[in-house]
Amino acid sequence: MALPDTRQSDPAGWLQAVVDGLCELSSRDALTGPANRRQFELAMAREIDRVARAGEPALVLMIDIDHFKRVNDTHGHSAGDQVLRAVGQALHECIRPMDTVARMGGEEFAMILPNCPPAFGQTVAERVRNKVQMRPVNVAPGTDIAVTVSIGGAYAPQWVRSSAPLWIERADQQLYRAKQEGRNRACLEMPPVSHVSAEEKGLLFGHSQFQDLE
Numbered sequence: 001m002a003l004p005d006t007r008q009s010d011p012a013g014w015l016q017a018v019v020d021g022l023c024e025l026s027s028r029d030a031l032t033g034p035a036n037r038r039q040f041e042l043a044m045a046r047e048i049d050r051v052a053r054a055g056e057p058a059l060v061l062m063i064d065i066d067h068f069k070r071v072n073d074t075h076g077h078s079a080g081d082q083v084l085r086a087v088g089q090a091l092h093e094c095i096r097p098m099d100t101v102a103r104m105g106g107e108e109f110a111m112i113l114p115n116c117p118p119a120f121g122q123t124v125a126e127r128v129r130n131k132v133q134m135r136p137v138n139v140a141p142g143t144d145i146a147v148t149v150s151i152g153g154a155y156a157p158q159w160v161r162s163s164a165p166l167w168i169e170r171a172d173q174q175l176y177r178a179k180q181e182g183r184n185r186a187c188l189e190m191p192p193v194s195h196v197s198a199e200e201k202g203l204l205f206g207h208s209q210f211q212d213l214e
């Protein structure tokens, strides 16, 4: 992104714009555009905090391109890069402003979907899967590559402070299942039903009924 050269007229504003630009660059995946892994981990930590405090249902999806090695082997590494960019763009088009999409590395992407009710999880994951499948990638004149993804999803346990590695691991297990069951599919772990009383929620915030009586 080119910055207007305001070094003379507004040096402080210019410096701030440079810092903002560098922060933005350091949070993105250089090849595909979405957030990078580091940014994703920060977003996950924020989400885990919210789920523990507010009990909101939050879904994480691990999204892996199927047989991507074949794309590189058949069409070359730069065609592979084009596929990665196209998938990054398709995923970006699936998200709401509150969601985060990131490239985790290689041909693996991930999404955090805050406040996503369990009844909609499978539909959301299918929408993502379909978006990629419906968009063949043109890598050379007359050469369109059909691309599919396998998706694994898991909900953060509500009212509990989980950890990012544990949450990702549960989604990864579902991704493994999706690959084993034939790829181009979405497998989601059913969220555990947790019954937490109002009193227990109060305890979670360090607030007890006895404080009300004081």
Ligand SMILES: Nc1nc2c(ncn2[C@@H]2O[C@H](COP(=O)(O)OP(=O)(O)OP(=O)(O)O)[C@@H](O)[C@H]2O)c(=O)[nH]1
Residues within 6 Å of the ligand: 031, 064, 065, 066, 067, 068, 069, 070, 072, 076, 077, 078, 079, 080, 081, 084, 105, 106, 107, 179, 183
């Ligand atoms: N073009 C390109 N290829 C990459 C990049 N990062 C990783 N790869 C390639 O991604 C491929 C991943 O292959 P595998 O892990 O075997 O997975 P796969 O072929 O997609 O197979 P499944 O996941 O089992 O469906 C390897 O060939 C890597 O070299 C990249 O930035 N650009």
